[in-house]
Amino acid sequence: MSRCVVLGAGGHAHVLIDVIQTAGNIEVACVLDRNESLWGKEIYGIPIAGGDDRLFSLKADGVSGFVVAVGSIGDNGPRARVFRTALEHGLTPVTIVAHTAYVSRMAVLERGCQVLSRAVVNPGVVVGENSIINTGAIIEHDCKIGRHVHIAPGAVLSGMVTVGDMAHVGTGASVRQAVAIGNGAVVGVGAAVVNDVAAGSVVAGVPARPVGRRKG
Numbered sequence: 001m002s003r004c005v006v007l008g009a010g011g012h013a014h015v016l017i018d019v020i021q022t023a024g025n026i027e028v029a030c031v032l033d034r035n036e037s038l039w040g041k042e043i044y045g046i047p048i049a050g051g052d053d054r055l056f057s058l059k060a061d062g063v064s065g066f067v068v069a070v071g072s073i074g075d076n077g078p079r080a081r082v083f084r085t086a087l088e089h090g091l092t093p094v095t096i097v098a099h100t101a102y103v104s105r106m107a108v109l110e111r112g113c114q115v116l117s118r119a120v121v122n123p124g125v126v127v128g129e130n131s132i133i134n135t136g137a138i139i140e141h142d143c144k145i146g147r148h149v150h151i152a153p154g155a156v157l158s159g160m161v162t163v164g165d166m167a168h169v170g171t172g173a174s175v176r177q178a179v180a181i182g183n184g185a186v187v188g189v190g191a192a193v194v195n196d197v198a199a200g201s202v203v204a205g206v207p208a209r210p211v212g213r214r215k216g
């Protein structure tokens with residue numbers, strides 16, 4: 001059984017540790033978080049053992065993998081930075097697929113992806129590294145999803161949608177077939193996206209309209 005470290009101790013970490021412990025095929029050695037007030041506490045029996053400086057010593061402790069558990073509500077920059085830092089320390093990204101998720105044999109998940117409970121990833125889909133397909137999200141056939149993307153809970157991408165690197169599709173949003181969502185764009189919760197979304201823009205509403213530029 002491979003041993004991994006979970007990076008981040010917030011709500012997303014709780015979900016991931018629950019999914020990992022239910023699957024039972026990966027051992028979580030510890031959680032790291034830069035918030036010192038959490039050090040010494042536990043998440044479901046897993047110790048929060050310190051901050052990023054502990055990454056140096058983990059390989060010697062037999063830890064080979066990492067899971068980015070930093071959440072995001074629009075800005076995926078922190079997730080991307082944590083991913084790169086862990087790679088620089090020689091750790092390997094672990095791909096997480098919840099036991100109730102469906103991932104087609106004809107789909108590709110790049111390293112470090114997370115497909116959470118009851119999510120669906122259909123044939124011809126490619127999901128870039130370190131992206132989250134969150135609880136109950138549906139990625140229809142032939143969608144292409146970039147790196148460090150968050151498809152939030154219950155969002156639905158129709159077939160052939162493309163989503164650029166670092167983009168965020170909010171909880172419960174729906175996206176029309178073949179729409180292109182640009183790099184770093186943010187789609188608000190509950191939006192109905194029927195036109196392409198420019199890189200870095202924020203859209204919301206039904207139908208989705210621009211409401212600004214991404215903060216951060």
Ligand SMILES: CC(C)(COP(=O)(O)OP(=O)(O)OC[C@H]1O[C@@H](n2cnc3c(N)ncnc32)[C@H](O)[C@@H]1OP(=O)(O)O)[C@@H](O)C(=O)NCCC(=O)NCCS
Binds near residue numbers: 072134170188204
């Ligand atoms: C769209 C979004 C990014 C805008 O956030 P923001 O820039 O902080 O904007 P504000 O909350 O200040 O709202 C600005 C205006 O847009 C409206 N608005 C915000 N989100 C909206 C949405 N999803 N749909 C419709 N209108 C929305 C607000 O009511 C407000 O309107 P007003 O100016 O008339 O009062 C944010 O509301 C959102 O939906 N984020 C996604 C969150 C998510 O997916 N979380 C998942 C975590 S797992």
